[in-house]
Amino acid sequence: MSDLLAESVAVATGASSGIGRAIARRFAEEGADVVVADVAEAPREDGAPTHEVIADETDADATFVECDVTKPDDLDAAIAAADAFGGLDIMVNNAGVVNVEDVLEVTEDEYDAVMDVNAKGAFFGSQRAARAMTGGGVIINMSSIAGLEGTGDYVTYSMSKGAVRLMTYSLADALGHMDIRVNAIHPGPTDTELMREDLGTDGEDENPFVANVPRGRMGEPEDVADAAVYLASDLADFVTGTSLVVDGGMYSTRGKLIRD
Ligand code: NDP
Numbered sequence: 001m002s003d004l005l006a007e008s009v010a011v012a013t014g015a016s017s018g019i020g021r022a023i024a025r026r027f028a029e030e031g032a033d034v035v036v037a038d039v040a041e042a043p044r045e046d047g048a049p050t051h052e053v054i055a056d057e058t059d060a061d062a063t064f065v066e067c068d069v070t071k072p073d074d075l076d077a078a079i080a081a082a083d084a085f086g087g088l089d090i091m092v093n094n095a096g097v098v099n100v101e102d103v104l105e106v107t108e109d110e111y112d113a114v115m116d117v118n119a120k121g122a123f124f125g126s127q128r129a130a131r132a133m134t135g136g137g138v139i140i141n142m143s144s145i146a147g148l149e150g151t152g153d154y155v156t157y158s159m160s161k162g163a164v165r166l167m168t169y170s171l172a173d174a175l176g177h178m179d180i181r182v183n184a185i186h187p188g189p190t191d192t193e194l195m196r197e198d199l200g201t202d203g204e205d206e207n208p209f210v211a212n213v214p215r216g217r218m219g220e221p222e223d224v225a226d227a228a229v230y231l232a233s234d235l236a237d238f239v240t241g242t243s244l245v246v247d248g249g250m251y252s253t254r255g256k257l258i259r260d
Helices: 018-029 050-057 072-083 108-132 155-178 193-198 221-232 250-254
Strands: 009-013 033-038 062-066 090-093 137-142 180-187 243-246
Touching: 009 018, 009 072, 009 108, 018 033, 018 050, 018 090, 018 221, 033 050, 033 072, 050 062, 062 072, 072 108, 090 108, 090 221, 108 137, 108 155, 137 155, 137 221, 155 180, 180 221, 221 243
Parallel strands: 009 033, 009 090, 033 062, 090 137, 137 180, 180 243
Antiparallel strands: none
16 A cells, blocks of 8 residues: 555544444555544454554554544544544544334434434534644545435435535535535445444345446445545545545446345
């Protein structure tokens, strides 16, 4: 790998598992020091905690901070941990949850659980990061192709991810004068525990979404991590307020997030 993020310091939420874990590892490969901010230190999938893997694989510094993104004070604590590495340059608001639901049955608690993590967490993650980015920086928000289209099986999820998309565009405007770039990534179906366990595809012979993916395979967390490296790096210096779709072509060609 190269040194695209040399001398940078990143906080990534939800980085113990899945996509966030891949982002933290790729950032470290590119020279960034990383704060892994998550409710749990252990990955949902097998393996050692992310910061330990980074210490084994790279020369980067990494640490874990227990952080529930629904609590702004926790986000401040994760960002404060970046000070020990020299101060925050890159914030990745990645933590997210999905609930497969019948819209007629969704309770207030279920609604709040999804909106609080996905939308409120990304908002306060961005706000608290921007307060710390006195010399400029980069914010990346994890939306979804479900933030670009309606999905009847997870209405609250689509709502939350659509909010993340427009929040991203709005923050790019609001924070541009601070030399802060703000972009969203919209993954398609990606092989993580969220996909396997939470969306219930584990154990199926073939992932039900793949038939709608022109690239003919599931996304891997590393596919999304590579997109995050680009957006975080100076290669994307003129890129802000945009949506980077990483879905093997699914959204633009096949439309809805449907199962065959
Ligand atoms: P995973 O469930 O694999 O990983 C998510 C991580 O976030 C877990 O470690 C989880 O902890 C943590 N987390 C959950 N709630 C909180 C919270 N309140 N505060 C801090 N951390 C929390 O999911 P993915 O890697 O698949 O998803 C990452 C992001 O990508 C999400 O925003 C998701 O919506 C988005 N996405 C995923 C897609 C996919 O197909 N996988 C497609 C499109 C978007 P715990 O171990 O406790 O659950």
